[in-house]
Amino acid sequence: AQTVTQSQPEMSVQEAETVTLSCTYDTSESDYYLFWYKQPPSRQMILVIRQEAYKQQNATENRFSVNFQKAAKSFSLKISDSQLGDAAMYFCAYSYTQGGSEKLVFGKGTKLTVNP
């Protein structure tokens, strides 16, 4: 079964500092996709970053980058120069195909607090 584990229920960071959120996953598939989604208090899910498993190069989107370790099944998110607007619940997610459609399975989330 495909599972996603986020071991940090809550994290905090000082504004302008760097923070890393952890995620591990379990799969027997060789080709899959991983995502980090952000859910602020408005509760709208917003894509932060996406990683294709077949790509060795780690994805980067401005201040957000990932450390993808395929053999270890680890997919951590690094947020540099943290801003107050980064405060949100962060979900790691795994995408795979079933029944002709693509399913997205989420971890339990990490609540990030940014302190001024």
Added chain:
Amino acid sequence: DTEVTQTPKHLVMGMTNKKSLKCEQHMGHRAMYWYKQKAKKPPELMFVYSYEKLSINESVPSRFSPECPNSSLLNLHLHALQPEDSALYLCASRLGGVGFNEKLFFGSGTQLSVL
């Protein structure tokens, strides 16, 4: 237009009521999703429609009935719900087709309370 629009934003209903949630997108996406999210929990997949056909039903109770009348519209019909069904219901869409795994676009959700 890069939005997924959900209505209503809030809904309160009794256990004997019948109500519907609506989701609309005009991005040409052909895969649409319903997720249920309880407070402080991750979203849980309920249904997936692909090219207007139901492709995944995650063993959801029959008191939830999805409908996809056309490629832009997704409904969730509710009947005889239980208080434990109170949650945020999220709709999402993606371009469609298998193997692309492009991102999901989410709506802002309908907060449902069942009394």
